[in-house]
Structure formats: C-alpha cells, structure tokens
Amino acid sequence: MSIVIVGAGQAGLQIAESLRRGAYEGRLVLIGDESFPPYQRPPLSKKYLADQMADERLYFRPLEQLEKQQIEFRPQTRVTALDREAREVVLASGERLPYEGLALTTGTRVRPLPVPGADHPAVCYLRGLDDARRLRERLPAAARVLVVGGGFIGLEVAATARAAGKQVTVVEALDRLMARAVAPVVSDHFASLHRARGVEFRFGVGLASITAQADGSFTASLADGSSIQADLLVAGIGVLPNQELAAAAGLECRSGIVVDEYARTSDPRIVAAGDCTWHINRRFAAAHRLESVQNAVDQGKIAAASLLGQSVPYQDLPWFWSDQYDVKLQMVGLSQDHDAALVRGETASGAFSVFYFKTGALVGVDSINRPAEHMLARKLMQTGAVVPPEAAADPAFDLKTCLPPA
Amino acid sequence: MPKVTFVQFTGDSRTVEVPAGWTLMEAAVQNGVDGITAECGGGCACATCHVLVPPEWAARVPAIGPAENDLLECTAVPRTAQSRLSCQIQVSAALDGLTVNLPERQS
Numbered sequence: 001m002s003i004v005i006v007g008a009g010q011a012g013l014q015i016a017e018s019l020r021r022g023a024y025e026g027r028l029v030l031i032g033d034e035s036f037p038p039y040q041r042p043p044l045s046k047k048y049l050a051d052q053m054a055d056e057r058l059y060f061r062p063l064e065q066l067e068k069q070q071i072e073f074r075p076q077t078r079v080t081a082l083d084r085e086a087r088e089v090v091l092a093s094g095e096r097l098p099y100e101g102l103a104l105t106t107g108t109r110v111r112p113l114p115v116p117g118a119d120h121p122a123v124c125y126l127r128g129l130d131d132a133r134r135l136r137e138r139l140p141a142a143a144r145v146l147v148v149g150g151g152f153i154g155l156e157v158a159a160t161a162r163a164a165g166k167q168v169t170v171v172e173a174l175d176r177l178m179a180r181a182v183a184p185v186v187s188d189h190f191a192s193l194h195r196a197r198g199v200e201f202r203f204g205v206g207l208a209s210i211t212a213q214a215d216g217s218f219t220a221s222l223a224d225g226s227s228i229q230a231d232l233l234v235a236g237i238g239v240l241p242n243q244e245l246a247a248a249a250g251l252e253c254r255s256g257i258v259v260d261e262y263a264r265t266s267d268p269r270i271v272a273a274g275d276c277t278w279h280i281n282r283r284f285a286a287a288h289r290l291e292s293v294q295n296a297v298d299q300g301k302i303a304a305a306s307l308l309g310q311s312v313p314y315q316d317l318p319w320f321w322s323d324q325y326d327v328k329l330q331m332v333g334l335s336q337d338h339d340a341a342l343v344r345g346e347t348a349s350g351a352f353s354v355f356y357f358k359t360g361a362l363v364g365v366d367s368i369n370r371p372a373e374h375m376l377a378r379k380l381m382q383t384g385a386v387v388p389p390e391a392a393a394d395p396a397f398d399l400k401t402c403l404p405p406a
Numbered sequence: 407m408p409k410v411t412f413v414q415f416t417g418d419s420r421t422v423e424v425p426a427g428w429t430l431m432e433a434a435v436q437n438g439v440d441g442i443t444a445e446c447g448g449g450c451a452c453a454t455c456h457v458l459v460p461p462e463w464a465a466r467v468p469a470i471g472p473a474e475n476d477l478l479e480c481t482a483v484p485r486t487a488q489s490r491l492s493c494q495i496q497v498s499a500a501l502d503g504l505t506v507n508l509p510e511r512q513s
Contacts, residue, residue: 040447056425057432065438293447321451328473330451371451371473375480 001026003307004089004097006079006245007105008032010041010293011274013060014300015103015307016071022308029072029097031079031089036129037063038073042293044132045156046323050163051136058129082249084267101307104246104257104265104272105300108239108291113148117210120218123233126153135234142232143167146220148207150177152322153236155190158199159324161234168199169228171220173206181320181331183341183354186366193327202228239291241276254278256289261313263303271303282315284334294319317381319374330374333381335364342393345370353377355392362387379403408502412439412457415510426499430492430506431455441508448493453477454512458488459495463504467495483509 003019005012008030016030032038039058047053056062066073078092088096110125112118122142124135135157139145145161147154150172162168176187191201206223210233213219220228241256252258252266256278263271263279274296280287298316305312319332327350335341335356345352351369355362355377362385365377376399380387383404391397407423412434414420424433434442434455443454450473459467467490470478474494478485492506 042447042449057428060435061438062436065436068438293445297445321446321449323449328449328451369473370476371453372476372480374451375453375477379480 002029002097002099003027003101003103004029004031004099005103005105006031006082006089007103007107007242007274007276008034008038008073008075009105009107009274009296010038010060011107011296011300011303012103012105013038014297015105015271015273015304016066017069018301018304019307020069020071022304024308026100027072028070029074030066031074031077031091031097033076033078034128034130035076037061037066037075039129041127042321044129045126045153046160048132049126049136049139049157049160055129079245082245082251082270084249084270087269100269102270103303103307104270104276105274105296105303106242106245106257106272106276108241108275110235111238111240113207113210113235113237115207115209117212117218120210120212120233122216122218122231123210123235125235126157127239135232138232139164139166142230144217144230144232145169146171146228146230146233147236148220148233149236149238150174150201150203151180151236151238152178154234155194155324156322157234157236158194159197162194162197162199163325169202169230170194170199171202171205171207171222171228173204175204178322180336182329182366183335183338183356185341185343185347186329186354186368189347189368190324190327190329193325197325202226239275241278241289243276246272254287258287261302261315262306262311263299263314264306271306273299273303279314281318282313283317288334290318292318292320317378319378328369328371330367330371331364332374332378333362333364335366338363340389342389344373344392345395355387355389357389357392360389362392373399376400408497408499408504410497410501410503411505412441413505413507414441415508419505424497426497428497430457430495430497430504432493433497434492441512442492443512444493445513450474450477450491450494453480453491454482455492456481456483456509456512457490457492457495458486458507458509459490460488460505460507463501463506464488466500467504470494481509482511482513 338356
C-alpha cells in the first residue's frame with residue numbers, strides 16, 4: 001500500500017498526520033516543491049516579515065517528527081504529471097511513484113500584476129517563504145512602499161511596513177478595503193486605523209504601468225493619470241489555484257480542483273484539500289474555494305478519512321483572521337450574501353463585532369479585538385443557535401443565553 | 407535548555423526541551439505532544455492551547471493579559487483557577503522544570 005501527497009503545505013501535512021493517526025501503516029510520501037519543511041504561512045506577512053520570528057519557529061514540526069511518523073518527506077521535488085492509468089505520480093527527475101491513494105494539496109500561486117513594467121526588481125509578492133525572505137531583505141533599504149491591493153495580505157504588509165517606519169501608500173481598485181470579505185463598517189474602521197498610523201490610500205483606481213527610474217526606484221502610473229514614486233512594490237491582488245496537474249490528468253476543475261463533500265475528485269482514488277479545491281461544504285448551497293488555515297486543516301482531515309475508506313462529510317464552519325498592528329480581526333461564517341449587518345458594541349472603542357444575517361438567520365460574524373466574542377460566535381453558529389438580530393445588536397443582551405442547553 | 411513536562415488527561419507525560427524564547431504551545435506542537443491543538447498558530451485567538459499550571463508555578467509564569475483573560479472564558483473544558491493559554495507563556499530559564507496538565511479536550 002502506498003499513498004502519495006502532492007503539496008507539503010498545511011493541508012498536505014494535515015492529511016499525512018491524520019492518516020498516521022488513523023492507523024494507516026503503508027508507505028506515505030509527502031512531496032513539496034519548496035526547500036523547507038512544511039511551514040505556517042500566516043506569520044509571513046506579520047511577525048516573520050517584521051523579523052520577529054526565526055525560520056525554525058515557522059516550521060510545523062522539526063524534520064525528525066516527520067521521520068518518527070514515517071512520513072517520507074521529499075522537498076524540492078516537482079511533479080510533472082499524474083498517470084492515473086498506471087496509478088503513478090511522475091516526478092521531474094523521471095522517477096515514478098506508485099500510489100493506491102493520491103492527495104492533491106497543491107495550493108495556489110499569486111496572481112501576477114498584469115501591467116507593463118511588472119518585471120521591475122522592486123516588485124514583490126507574498127505567498128511562500130521565499131517570497132517573504134525576498135521582501136524582508138528588500139524592505140530595510142526602501143523608504144517608500146507601494147502596496148497594490150487592499151485585501152488581507154496587502155494590509156498586513158502595509159501595517160508591518162508602517163511599523164518599520166516606511167512611507168506606505170495602498171492602491172485599491174475597489175472603493176473600500178477587504179471588500180470581498182467584510183461589511184463597509186469594518187472596511188471603514190480599518191481604513192481609519194491605517195490612516196491614523198500614517199498610511200495613504202488611493203481607492204477606486206488601478207495600477208496602469210511601472211516605469212524604472214535610474215536610482216533603482218520606480219514610478220507607478222495609475223489608471224487616472226496620476227503617479228506614485230516608490231522604492232518597493234508589494235502586490236497582493238489575489239491568487240490562482242494550482243490545478244494544472246489535475247486538469248492535465250483529466251480531473252474536473254473549475255476555479256479549483258472540483259471535489260465533493262468527502263474531498264474526493266472525479267477519480268475516487270484521488271482526493272484534494274485546501275486552497276486548491278473547488279469544494280462542497282454541507283453548510284452551504286453552492287460550491288466555492290476558500291483560502292484559509294481552517295479549510296486546509298478541516299478539509300485535510302476529511303480527505304484523509306476518505307483515503308482510509310471512511311465517508312465523513314465536510315461541514316465545518318469556516319473561520320479566518322487577520323492581524324494588522326495590534327488589531328485582531330476574526331471572522332466566522334461566510335457573510336458575502338447577507339441582507340443585514342448589525343454592529344454590536346461601539347466602533348469608536350476599537351473593539352466591536354458585526355453580526356451578519358440573511359433572511360433573519362445568522363450567517364457570519366466579524367469581531368475586531370473581541371476574541372472571546374469570536375469564539376462565542378463560533379459556538380453559536382456551530383450549534384445552530386437562533387440569534388435574534390435585535391439581541392445581537394444589543395450589547396446588554398447576553399448572547400450565551402442563545403446557546404442550546406448543553 | 408529549560409525542560410518542561412506536559413501531563414495528558416490520561417496521565418501520560420512527556421518532557422521536552424524548549425529553546426529560549428519559545429512558547430509552551432510551540433514546545434508542545436513542535437515535539438508532537440498530543441492534546442494541544444493551537445488552531446490559530448499562537449495568535450491568542452482561539453483558546454485551543456489550554457493548559458493547567460499548578461499553583462506552585464503560578465507566580466513564575468507571565469501574568470494573564472486581557473485578551474487571554476477573555477479567551478479563557480471560551481475554552482472547551484471550562485476555565486479553572488489554573489487555566490492558561492500555552493501560547494502566551496514564553497519559556498525562560500525561570501520555568502525550567504515546569505509541569506503543566508492538559509485538559510480532556512481542546513474543542
């Protein structure tokens with residue numbers, strides 16, 4: 001028996017360890033194309049970038065821990081094809097690894113800036129540890145940092161750069177921050193927060209081109225004809241799922257590798273999990289792709305169960321977080337199609353939550369500097385508690401009383 | 407390197423060495439100690455790295471901050487006077503020999 005996992009990020013490691021915990025005793029190969037042991041991505045835009053975290057602390061486990069679990073870790077290894085007929089994974093070296101079970105945890109890659117001049121050496125992205133190292137090396141010499149994209153990555157980098165004393169401008173094509181994820185009241189709160197720390201914003205305008213200057217800096221021209229001079233550009237304009245291997249092998253793909261609620265692809269021997277999947281979660285009517293630690297971990301467990309011949313449906317509650325300066329934004333549920341957003345607490349106090357409802361039902365909660373309320377919101381949603389909107393908006397109402405009796 | 411011991415709810419225990427500056431949570435996770443989930447990776451955001459610090463050590467570990475205090479109200483096994491989040495306890499030489507107990511579950 002042999003199981004091969006392609007992709008050594010959080011989802012890949014989760015599958016490997018869940019298989020061992022599930023008493024799988026066969027050969028287990030974990031393939032990664034980077035040169036590092038599996039590592040945590042969230043700190044890359046925060047503590048790691050601020051030089052407050054050594055590489056070893058980023059790694060989930062020292063390599064000995066993988067060896068102890070008899071996980072055959074193959075770093076710096078590229079997979080060039082999946083031979084489904086022969087049930088073999090083909091490596092760039094020509095080696096073929098046989099499998100009875102295969103897991104695809106290939107993650108995503110950054111969307112490149114689609115403008116002339118984007119190959120300027122001052123242009124950085126942030127997805128992997130190599131990206132973070134490159135950015136961290138370049139940051140000290142840069143006085144002016146231009147961030148393209150006002151999403152989580154862009155804002156976390158802006159906060160870190162500002163804390164390091166850089167002059168920071170954020171260009172966002174939409175009219176507000178984190179627009180895909182949070183309500184306007186949250187966007188506005190974070191815009192004020194960043195402005196108070198000295199960040200400048202340009203909303204509703206896209207980047208048009210980048211022109212090199214003789215001193216190594218560049219001029220970024222915006223679509224409205226204005227321009228910004230800077231020394232370093234960090235683009236955080238989204239990611240693309242790594243689905244080419246799956247697609248070339250004839251597996252169904254959409255905006256991600258299509259999997260069912262058991263994390264199975266269109267080939268029953270092959271599962272997929274994490275950022276790369278276009279998946280079904282029983283909680284939601286429509287399939288979607290999610291880029292998060294929660295999805296990597298929880299869907300990874302589901303995928304491992306499927307490889308072990310069990311059928312455990314994916315129905316975990318999505319949650320996310322973002323740290324900007326000393327402010328913690330925690331989100332639970334998917335609130336995109338809400339019809340009401342109610343604030344609990346005072347936004348001016350810097351600690352509040354937004355409760356999202358759709359036709360009277362709670363669909364998500366964003367908490368700003370209220371970690372306990374975030375955890376309570378998770379409990380409320382997990383247990384299917386009925387939360388009346390007027391109760392959510394009333395800080396004097398104890399929401400714990402909405403929980404079903406234990 | 408300071409050594410700390412994690413005692414499982416079942417009574418099993420593991421003693422591990424902790425590099426200076428690491429948190430108790432990191433020491434557990436990096437050494438594959440069961441019973442600490444640490445979903446959020448040490449951000450003081452999830453209450454799944456709950457440990458119980460015996461009274462004789464209480465004065466030597468760093469004090470409970472406001473965020474940790476709030477989160478301790480959300481642990482899967484209810485908070486006791488010994489409850490701490492292990493991601494908020496940085497291990498120093500002063501904690502060499504520390505023994506903490508793990509709750510029955512984290513979520």
